[in-house]
Amino acid sequence: MKEQLHALFSQAIDSLKSNDVIPADHETALVFERTRQKEHGDLACNVAMTLAKPARKNPRELADLIVQALPSDPLINKVEIAGPGFINVFLNNEAHTSALASIFAQGDQFGLAEPNSKQKIMLEFVSANPTGPLHVGHGRGAAYGDALARVLAAAGNTVEREYYVNDAGRQMDILAVSVWVRYLQAIDINVTLPDNAYKGQYVVDMGQSLASLHGKRYEITRDEFEQARTGLDDEAALDATISLAKDKLGNDGFALFFDLALNSILDDIKQDLSEFGIDYDTWYSERSLFETGKIDRAIKKLKASGDVYEKGGAWWFRTTEYGDEKDRVVVRDNGQPTYFASDIAYHQDKLDRGFDLAINIWGSDHHGYIPRVKAAMQALGLEQDKLKVLLVQFAVLYRGGEKVGMSTRSGEFVTLRELRDDIGSDAARFFYAQRKSEQHMDFDLDLAKAQSNENPMYYVQYAHARICRLFEKANEQKINTSNLDQADFSQLSKSQEIDLLASLQRFPEVVERAAQQFEPHQITYYLKEVATAYHSYYNSNKVLDAEEPLRTAMLALSAATKQVIRNGLNIIGVGAPESM
RNA sequence: GCGCCCGUAGCUCAACUGGAUAGAGCAACGGCCUUCUAAGCCGUAGGUUACAGGUUCGAGUCCUGUCGGGCGCGCCA
Structure with a gap:
């Protein structure tokens, strides 16, 4: 619809340009907006206001000239100039009902762009450290990320979902040691769990299962354990305990604790996300970056280009050259690469895999990390624009x-699974998806549970279920519903019907915009709007009691509404139940 | 101290990248079921968009400052 108007207005502008009313070299941006109020018609164009200055005319006068130059079109009922110089377009009925034909023709594809017709995008999200179960904080990233993936795919992009598994590094070592301590306690050695170790119940469980599997094979005396820690501050003591564990258990023994912790937690996360309706294409292991030599290669490359230099026994990345506040260490003085080094290699690898765009969804606490990753990309000669955080x-x-509180180490958190068990995966997804990502969010657990029935998702689903029921009734009454696409759509002329039609027609635009702006929440607000329009219509019209051919047209409108709601809910990753 | 994000109805949030009279849900109040699902509909009330300036035809939206909140500023990840 907007495209058709665009073509008409372009003609008008061009003719004014040839008459020297508007400077011929002026680049004119034509924008059409859906109006907020009915008195303003269906679509409004502000071009007369933006052109007023270059044309040196007052906006209303210019609008008048544009309207006069506008070719007539069967879809336009009338055009009005209003306010400071808006050109308001009133569409006629055929323009409104034209959406129905597309909906019936395209079905599940209505609103969606041609699949795989646009960019190849990789979306990395959640990527929580496998040091504990996902909590409701991760849930937000998960719901947002997956909804975004679906929106981008709906807009025609090819999307791959990836989870970056931090299966290397100190946090994992701390976890392994935490399991070891719980194991020692399980075989009655009276050591105490350090304050800054992982305290969740799941760590206790893993320790106990290792105890029953291996008995006292990995024991150590209490004195030996405590001695390694004496005189050190908390974090240093933890590092000393890690060294002690690696020393006492040997590589294989330590790996036993490490791998059990990693695998069981990662399996739990995979299952959790799968039950939440999220399926990843790739689980990318940080450790594999070491094993394949990708980290070494990236560092070598940066050393060769002079972006990495040695100072105090460590290797530093000259990120300040690229706008960062200070240089960053990539290889510690003990020879261990930092997490940053992994990430440099990881991003190199991401773009090597040929994506047009790599999107990272990070918690806001990582925002300070963006400049150094961008710096690394520049130094490696990668296009910065291909990474969007x-x-x-x-x-x-x-x-x-x-x-x-929400700390994995302290074991004090509410798990995503707990939330799903309470209110269901769909309600949780919809609840999260309503918020735009950069908005701070208050999540009242009591309210979320108590009001789960008042979650707007049910309002939307209810409209869908009502329509399903309507068709069941129609079948019971032997009403023919097989040729709805052949219905006489011109029967639909009541204002509620026009409102509903206008909403349905907007769906492709909504999907496109949500994708462009990375804002899946727009879909949820749109769905609420469609549901409102339908509920209102439903309440004041008895579809099945209507006379033919109006009844068939009303059924067609209902079927189209049902289709759009289904398609929209699917983009959020929420089901459309046939009955409630 | 410096940097990033945010501040909209009593509460939780929208507002079409600067448009016309700032909208929904919850909570409050008043109506609507012998007729397709009342998880619904209709109506009332609720606002100096934190505050003060600025930019322009036009600002919740852009700029500056102030206040308030969240987060970050490791050879942690």
Whole structure:
């Protein structure tokens, strides 16, 4: 619809240009907006206001000239000039009902762009350290990321989902040691779990299962354990304990604790996300970057280009050359590469895999990390624009009016699984998807549970279920519903019908815009709007009691609404139940 | 101290990248079921868009400053 108007207005502008009303070399941007109020017609164009200055005319006068130059078109009922110089376009009925034909012709594809017709995009999201189960904070990133993936795919992009598994590094070592301590406790050695180790119950469980599997094979005396820690501050003591564990258990023994922890937690995360409706194409291991030599190669490349230099026994990346606040260490003085080094190699690898765009969804606490990754990309000669980092603000949890902590190490958190068990995966997804990512979010657990029935998702699903029921009834009454695409759409002329039609027609635009702006929440608001229009229509019209041919047309409108709701819910990753 | 994000109805959030009279849900109040699902509909009330300036035909949206909140500023990840 907007394209057709665009063509008409372009003609008008061109003719004014040839008459020297508008400077011929002026680049004119034509924007059409859906109006907020009915008195303003269906679509409004502000071009007369933006052209007023270059044309040196007052906007209303210019609008008048544009309207006069506008070719007539069967879809346009009338055109009005209003306010400071808006050109308001009123469409006629055929323009409104034209959406129905597309909906019936395209079905599940309505609103979606040609699949795989645009960019090849990789979307990396969640990527939580496998040091514990996912909590509701991760849930937000998960729901947002997957909804975004679906929106981007709906807009015609090819999307791959990836989870970057941090299966190397100190946090994992701390986890392995935490399991070891719980194991020692399980075989009655009286060591205490360090304060800054992982405290969750799941660590206790893993320790106990290792105890029953291996008995006292990995034991150590309490004195030996405590001696390694004496006189050190908390974090240093933890590092000393890690060294002790590696020393006492040997490579294989330590790997036993490490791998059990990693695998069981990662399996849990995979299952959790799968139950949440998210299926990743790739689980990318950080450790594999070491094993394949990709980290060494990246560092070598940066040393060769002079971007990495030695200072104090460590290797530093000259990120300040690329706008970062300070240089960053890539290889520690003990020879161990930092997490940053992994990430440099990881991003090199991402783009080597041929994506047009790599999107990272990070928690907002990582925002300070963006400049150095961008710096690395520049130094490696990669196109910065091919990396887009989207930040998701934390969800602040409340329970009983109190803020709930969310630290994996302390074991104090509400798991995503717990939330799903309480309100269901669909309700949780919809709830998260309503918020735009950079908005701070208050998540009241009591409210989320108590009001799960008042989650707007049910409002949308209810409209769908109602329509399904309507068709069941129609079949019971032997009403023919097989040729709805042949219905006489011109029967639909009541204002509620026009409102509903206008909403349905907008769906492709909504999908396109949501994708362009990386804002899947726009889909949820759109769906609520469609549901409102339908509920209102449903309440004041008895479809099945209507006379033919109006009844068939009303059924066609209902079927089209059902189709659009289904397609929209699918983009959020939420089901469309036939009955409720 | 410096940097990033945010501040909209009592609460939770929208607002078509600068458009016309700032909208929904929840909570409050008043109506609507012998007729296709009342998880619904219709109506009332609720606002100086944190505050102060600026930019222009036009600002919740852009710029500057102030106040308030979240996060970050490791040879952690």
